[in-house]
Amino acid sequence: MNYPIDEKYAWKIPSKPLNLVDIPLVNNDEHLYYHFYLKQIDVEKFIQGNPFFEWLAENYKFSCGLIKMEPNKIYDWHIDVGKTKTNRGVCINALVTPSPSFVLFTDNLNNLMSHGGEEFQTDIVPFTYDLNEIYLFNTSKAHSVYNFEKERLLFSVEFELDYPLLTYERIKNKIKTEFLNE
Numbered sequence: 001m002n003y004p005i006d007e008k009y010a011w012k013i014p015s016k017p018l019n020l021v022d023i024p025l026v027n028n029d030e031h032l033y034y035h036f037y038l039k040q041i042d043v044e045k046f047i048q049g050n051p052f053f054e055w056l057a058e059n060y061k062f063s064c065g066l067i068k069m070e071p072n073k074i075y076d077w078h079i080d081v082g083k084t085k086t087n088r089g090v091c092i093n094a095l096v097t098p099s100p101s102f103v104l105f106t107d108n109l110n111n112l113m114s115h116g117g118e119e120f121q122t123d124i125v126p127f128t129y130d131l132n133e134i135y136l137f138n139t140s141k142a143h144s145v146y147n148f149e150k151e152r153l154l155f156s157v158e159f160e161l162d163y164p165l166l167t168y169e170r171i172k173n174k175i176k177t178e179f180l181n182e
């Protein structure tokens with residue numbers, strides 16, 4: 001199933017798709033990163049020959065990695081800013097394995113029972129990544145991830161600047177005006 005997504009949640013950046021076998025890892029070690037296992041990517045090698053990431057590196061400091069999700073797991077509803085340990089308003093992601101999985105967003109997280117609300121139902125906005133395509137992802141919107149029968153690897157960029165110094169809308173506008181010259 002493919003769910004197109006409203007640009008306020010996630011935006012497909014017009015750029016070269018990634019390919020898992022070409023992504024240079026620092027080594028094969030897995031680090032526990034919050035609740036995920038992560039393999040670190042060699043950023044300097046990775047950006048070479050990729051116009052978008054070369055542009056990004058001229059404008060922002062960032063690290064990137066491959067985040068692993070085990071088969072048949074969910075990553076529960078959360079927002080990456082505010083009360084959580086991270087304060088990320090935005091990240092750049094690409095799904096690099098053809099694992100059946102999807103993301104849900106909601107604007108009504110507070111209604112949900114699991115967060116102390118009183119409702120059993122709330123509005124959702126489903127989203128599926130197109131394989132290997134790069135997306136700007138609004139982590140300030142409540143989201144959850146559902147992975148099915150295969151291991152899922154997500155390429156993910158972690159910016160040095162936190163929210164609110166770096167926001168989803170600000171970087172989206174900068175990519176459009178300065179990288180895409182729209």
Ligand SMILES: [Fe+2]
Pocket residue numbers: 078079080139143
């Ligand atoms: Fe998140």
